[in-house]
Amino acid sequence: MIYKTGLLLLALSASALSYAGKLNVVTTTSDLASITETVAGDLANVSSICSGNQDPHHLQARPKYVMMARKADLWIRIGMDLEVGWEMPVIDGSRNRKIRPGNPGHLDASAHVHKLDIPDAGILSRAMGDVHASGNPHYLIDPDNAKHVADDIAERLTQLDPKNAETYKENAAAFSSKIDEKMAGWKSAMAPLNGKSIVTYHKSWIYFCEQFGIEIAIELEPKPGVPPSPTHLTRVIQTIQAEDIEIILQEPWYSKKAAERVAEKTGARVVAAPTYTGSDPEAGDYIALIDLIVKRLTE
Amino acid sequence: MNYLNSSAMLMAGTLLAFHASAQEAAPSIPPLNDSTSGAMRSFNPAVSAIVDMYYYHEGSEEGLSHMKEEMAGFGGHGHDEEHEHGGKENGFNLNHVELTFSAEVDNYFKALANVAVSEDGAEIEEAWAETTGLPWGLQAKAGKFYSNFGYINAQHTHMWDFSDQPLIYELSLGEHGLNDKGVQLSWLAPTPVYLLFGAEIFQGDNEMMYVQEESDDLPENDGPRLGVGWVKLAPFQFEKSELQLGLFGASGSHQEIHEEGGATNNYDGVNWFAGADVVYKFDSGKAYGQGDATIQAEYFYRNKDLDLQNGTGSLTGAQDGYYIQGTYGILPRWRAGLRWEQVGLTNEEQEPGEDKEEFGESWRASAMLDFRPSEFSQVRFQLNNGDYDLGDEGVENAWEAFVQLTFSIGAHGAHRF
Numbered sequence: 204m205i206y207k208t209g210l211l212l213l214a215l216s217a218s219a220l221s222y223a224g225k226l227n228v229v230t231t232t233s234d235l236a237s238i239t240e241t242v243a244g245d246l247a248n249v250s251s252i253c254s255g256n257q258d259p260h261h262l263q264a265r266p267k268y269v270m271m272a273r274k275a276d277l278w279i280r281i282g283m284d285l286e287v288g289w290e291m292p293v294i295d296g297s298r299n300r301k302i303r304p305g306n307p308g309h310l311d312a313s314a315h316v317h318k319l320d321i322p323d324a325g326i327l328s329r330a331m332g333d334v335h336a337s338g339n340p341h342y343l344i345d346p347d348n349a350k351h352v353a354d355d356i357a358e359r360l361t362q363l364d365p366k367n368a369e370t371y372k373e374n375a376a377a378f379s380s381k382i383d384e385k386m387a388g389w390k391s392a393m394a395p396l397n398g399k400s401i402v403t404y405h406k407s408w409i410y411f412c413e414q415f416g417i418e419i420a421i422e423l424e425p426k427p428g429v430p431p432s433p434t435h436l437t438r439v440i441q442t443i444q445a446e447d448i449e450i451i452l453q454e455p456w457y458s459k460k461a462a463e464r465v466a467e468k469t470g471a472r473v474v475a476a477p478t479y480t481g482s483d484p485e486a487g488d489y490i491a492l493i494d495l496i497v498k499r500l501t502e
Numbered sequence: 503m504n505y506l507n508s509s510a511m512l513m514a515g516t517l518l519a520f521h522a523s524a525q526e527a528a529p530s531i532p533p534l535n536d537s538t539s540g541a542m543r544s545f546n547p548a549v550s551a552i553v554d555m556y557y558y559h560e561g562s563e564e565g566l567s568h569m570k571e572e573m574a575g576f577g578g579h580g581h582d583e584e585h586e587h588g589g590k591e592n593g594f595n596l597n598h599v600e601l602t603f604s605a606e607v608d609n610y611f612k613a614l615a616n617v618a619v620s621e622d623g624a625e626i627e628e629a630w631a632e633t634t635g636l637p638w639g640l641q642a643k644a645g646k647f648y649s650n651f652g653y654i655n656a657q658h659t660h661m662w663d664f665s666d667q668p669l670i671y672e673l674s675l676g677e678h679g680l681n682d683k684g685v686q687l688s689w690l691a692p693t694p695v696y697l698l699f700g701a702e703i704f705q706g707d708n709e710m711m712y713v714q715e716e717s718d719d720l721p722e723n724d725g726p727r728l729g730v731g732w733v734k735l736a737p738f739q740f741e742k743s744e745l746q747l748g749l750f751g752a753s754g755s756h757q758e759i760h761e762e763g764g765a766t767n768n769y770d771g772v773n774w775f776a777g778a779d780v781v782y783k784f785d786s787g788k789a790y791g792q793g794d795a796t797i798q799a800e801y802f803y804r805n806k807d808l809d810l811q812n813g814t815g816s817l818t819g820a821q822d823g824y825y826i827q828g829t830y831g832i833l834p835r836w837r838a839g840l841r842w843e844q845v846g847l848t849n850e851e852q853e854p855g856e857d858k859e860e861f862g863e864s865w866r867a868s869a870m871l872d873f874r875p876s877e878f879s880q881v882r883f884q885l886n887n888g889d890y891d892l893g894d895e896g897v898e899n900a901w902e903a904f905v906q907l908t909f910s911i912g913a914h915g916a917h918r919f
Contacts, residue, residue, distance in 0.1 A: 254741055256787050263783060264919050265744045266696035266736035273639070273690065284914065288877070292918045295612070298690050300635040329878060329911075428876060430790055430834045457789045458834075 226364055229275040229302075231286050232259050233481040234343050235312060235352070237489040239279060242356045242374045246367050247277075252293070255481030258456050259285055260333070260428075264292035272297035275308065276363060279356065282313035283340035310359045313340070316348040319409050332426025344478055345410035346386060346493055350379045385490060389497050390415065396500065400446050402439060402471070404453030404462065407478055411496065420446050423453070423461050431461040443469040450500065454478050474499050547605035550912030552660050554597040558590045562900040565589070566890075569900065574861035574893030575821050575849040576673040596621060597659065602915075610635060613645075616658075627658070627681065639690035649680040650688070650700055651732040651750035652800050653779040661917060663796065663829050664870050665884045665904040669843045670802045670823030674775065676710045680752075683707070684726060696736035696746075704728040706754045711773050711804065715757045719768040719811050728754030743784040746919065751776040758808060758817065760853075767854075769817045771808030777801045783919075790834035791874070799826035803848065815854025822848045827868075835875065841868040846891060862891035877914070882906040 226247040230236040236251035243249060252268050253259045259281065262268075272278060272293050280286050294302055301308035320339035327336060342348045357375035361368040393415040400420040401412070406427050412419050421442045425435040442448070443465065451462045452474045462473040476499040477483050477492065486492040560566045567589035570576075597620070604614040616628040630645030648656040654668065655675075666672070671679055684704035691697040706712040706727030714723060732750040756773035759766060779800040786793030803822040810816060823845030832838050846863040866888030874880045886902040 257785070258787075258789060261789075261791070263744075263785065264917065265783075266734075266746060266919060267739045267744060269690070270696050270736075270739065287914045288916050291916050295632075295634070295641075296690070296918070298636065298639045298641050300637075303634060329876070333876070456787055458792075 226276045226360065227274050228277045228279065228360075229271050230279040231290065232281055232343075233479045234349075234489055234492065235279050235281065237480045237487075237492070238343075238349060238353050238378070239356050241378050241489070242353050242371055243360055244370060244374055246364065246370065247360070251481075253479065255477065255479040255483075255486070256456065258454075259479075260288070262286075262289045264289040264296065266296075268293045269296040272302060273299055275299060275302050277308050277310060277359065278302035279310045279312055279359075281340055281343065282311035283318070283337045283342075284335045285340035307359065307362050310355065312352045312355060313337075313342065314355055315351045316342045317345070317351075317410075318342060319413065320406070332424075333428030339406060339409055341407040341478065342410050344408065344493075344496075345414045346382045346389075347414065348410065349489060350382055353378045381490060385493070389493060392497050392501050393417075396450075400448050401450040401452055402443060402448055402465075404451070404457045407454065408452055420448055423451070423465070436461060436465055439465055440468050443471055450474055452476060452500070455482055476500065547603040548913035550602050550910055550915060552600040552602070552658075552908065552910045554600070554660055554906070554908050556590075556595050556597060556665060556904050556906035557593065558595050558902070558904055559592050560590070560900055560902040562898060564898070566900050566902065569890050569892060569898060570673065572892045572895065573673065573846075573864060574891050575819065575846055575851055600627070600658065600660065606634065607631060627678070639692060641688050641690075643686040643688075644684075646681070646683045647686065649682070649702055649704070649730050649752075650686065651680065651702075651730050651752065652748060652777065652802070653746075653781050653798055654800065655679045656918075660908050660910070663798075663827060663837075663839050664841055664868055665882055665906045666868075666886070666902075668800065668823075668825040668827075668841075669864070669866055669888075670800075670825060670845050673823070673845060674711055674802060674804055674821070675708055678709075680704075680708060680730070682712075682728065684728075695738075696734070698734045700730075700732045700734075702730040704730065704754070711775070712754045712756055713758070714755070715759050715768070717757075717759060717768055719766075720757050720759075720770050721811070723755045723757075723770070728752065742787065743782065744919070745782045746780070748779040749777075750779070756806060756808065760817075767813070767817075768811040769808035770811055771806065771816070773804065773806040773808075775802060775804035777803055786831070788831075788834075791831040791837065792834045794831040794837075795829065797826070797828045800824060810854050813854065817851070817853055819851040820848050821846060821850075829870075835873055837872050837874075839868075839870045839872075841866075841870075843867075843888075861893060862897065864891045864897075865889055878911070879909040880907070882908070 228239050228247045228249045230239055230251045232253045233251040233255040236249050239249045250271055252271060280290060303309060318338040322334055343352060353375045357371040360371045397416040400418040402421055403419055404423045406422055409419060421439055423431045423439060425432055449471055451466060451471050453462055455475050455477055459473060466473050476496045477486050480486050480488055480492045483495060486495045562569060598618040600616060600618050602616045606612045611631040612634050613631040614628055618625045618627045626646060628647050630643055630647045632643040633641055636642060650656045682704035684702055686700060686702045688698060688700040703726045705725040712728050730752040732748060734746055734748045736744060736746045738745055753772060753774035756771060758769045777800060781798040784795040801824040805820045808817045825841060825843040827839060827841035829837050829839035844863055844865045846861060849861040849863060850858055852858040866886055868884060868886045870882055870884040872880055872882035884904040889897050889899050891897050
């Protein structure tokens with residue numbers, strides 16, 4: 204009996220040791236998780252609340268997420284109100300004081316990114332649809348922003364785990380050079396689209412399009428968060444015909460019906476591409492995600 | 503009830519003191535100072551107003567709110583002149599305007615105040631502070647708040663999937679549910695599955711089940727007079743769906759005055775209730791809520807045992823009820839829902855010196871359709887049909903129809919599961 208208890212204690216302390224050696228990082232979205240994995244390497248266990256197939260706007264503060272947050276040493280969010288509908292109930296529910304906003308265990312990844320679509324506070328109104336007061340939160344789809352985020356993550360990991368500072372810094376730098384390296388290829392692949400206009404479903408592609416010199420003529424949604432209406436689709440069709448647009452780009456979680464109806468009338472091509480890693484087998488990590496978007500747009 | 507009193511004080515005091523001392527000065531990260539989230543915005547509490555109004559029509563001759571007070575086993579027990587405000591009028595109704603203020607108080611607490619303003623006046627629905635930094639998975643809350651037992655009790659009216667409360671809640675706890683002044687301690691167990699325990703001690707001022715009457719013939723019971731306990735378990739960690747199971751129980755002091763044939767009988771004793779709740783939610787992953795589904799059900803049993811104060815003998819009674827409801831996102835932004843309820847499957851009462859009386863059961867079926875143009879507005883259509891057992895007057899059938907409009911302005915709220 205004593206022997207058995209001893210073994211159990213040994214096993215428990217062993218597992219506690221191996222557990223203590225690694226940081227637990229929970230990110231709100233899967234693209235953040237991928238960048239964190241790149242920066243942390245083997246030094247952290249990283250998991251994401253959103254699976255990549257889910258729209259991070261519309262999650263429920265489920266017990267599953269509370270369980271994920273409970274053991275986190277670091278919580279990383281996209282910020283800019285993207286997770287406003289569920290983030291605090293999850294953090295409150297987890298009773299994990301380390302990851303409350305304002306603590307070192309809470310990182311807002313939007314701190315140093317280049318932001319677009321910041322509405323004029325003087326005219327900001329909910330009548331504009333689902334707009335965010337601090338700007339459009341879909342910034343991570345721009346690889347340049349991903350570099351800023353990787354640097355911020357490395358800095359915060361260093362604060363939580365100073366002894367591995369060098370590794371985090373090196374990994375973030377390697378990620379940045381990888382992006383720079385890939386960027387030349389992406390730019391040349393996207394060259395035929397440079398200066399052209401496309402149509403997107405939701406206003407979630409503006410950062411990507413700005414990076415690659417693509418104009419967004421109009422969205423299928425009349426306003427962010429409002430599904431396409433017949434009147435608006437007529438306007439989309441007119442725009443596509445007037446500007447000779449070839450591509451309608453949308454995320455996989457939106458129904459393709461509206462886009463296909465427009466495509467039928469105009470001959471434009473419907474491109475479904477993910478904006479988060481993990482939603483497609485080909486988008487296993489952040490770099491592969493951008494590769495896939497470029498491939499889908501140019502094939 | 504003295505033990506309740508002292509243990510509550512001790513618990514609250516110890517927790518708060520411990521809480522403050524346990525948090526040493528952790529290095530903190532200065533808030534982001536980008537162009538839009540200036541210092542003023544981050545220090546102000548989040549403010550929102552939710553307006554809830556409806557058009558209502560019911561077809562009974564007697565008036566349904568009156569019928570509910572007459573329901574055998576559940577209905578009026580002496581004082582009938584009080585709850586006038588609960589009745590819905592045929593035609594336009596302004597349920598209330600809910601004003602909510604919430605913020606982190608400091609490094610130790612977050613707080614929320616919620617005032618429901620109706621045409622009859624203002625009422626504090628919630629005013630509480632909650633700890634944000636207790637160790638070991640503990641959290642303490644003090645103030646006036648909704649008890650977290652079951653599933654629907656802690657939800658504000660605008661979060662319900664139907665325009666009205668489940669019958670068993672309305673008949674047992676009244677239109678506000680169990681909402682009282684007190685303290686709550688909850689513990690998230692360090693288990694691999696979600697397991698949350700809660701204990702609450704309340705003053706015991708519910709208008710239906712925990713009443714203290716004013717009478718010289720009744721003892722004055724000191725508060726707190728009501729204890730509640732609950733547990734919630736989410737055993738699986740599916741990717742797209744979540745199942746949560748709950749058990750709950752409560753016990754507290756209750757008084758009744760019965761006036762029959764010129765005689766006044768005063769009763770004082772204990773009322774307890776217990777039950778179970780289950781909720782399942784499915785997230786389809788499609789946009790605008792299409793294909794999302796929820797199923798929820800609760801069972802509720804209550805038992806009272808009151809001693810006659812002006813004589814010998816006791817008044818005992820037991821009632822129960824349940825509801826089961828489901829909603830489904832039939833189209834982008836449109837949901838349809840069905841609800842089935844029964845009350846009084848157990849329904850008995852025994853007065854001193856009399857035989858035990860058995861009463862019948864009642865049921866209600868509801869269908870609803872709602873449309874959410876955005877996260878901030880909602881239009882709902884609902885139909886109810888039910889048979890209500892009115893004891894000696896027999897069973898009466900009644901239809902109800904709602905067209906409800908809910909809209910919210912101000913801060914973007916976050917909802918719990």
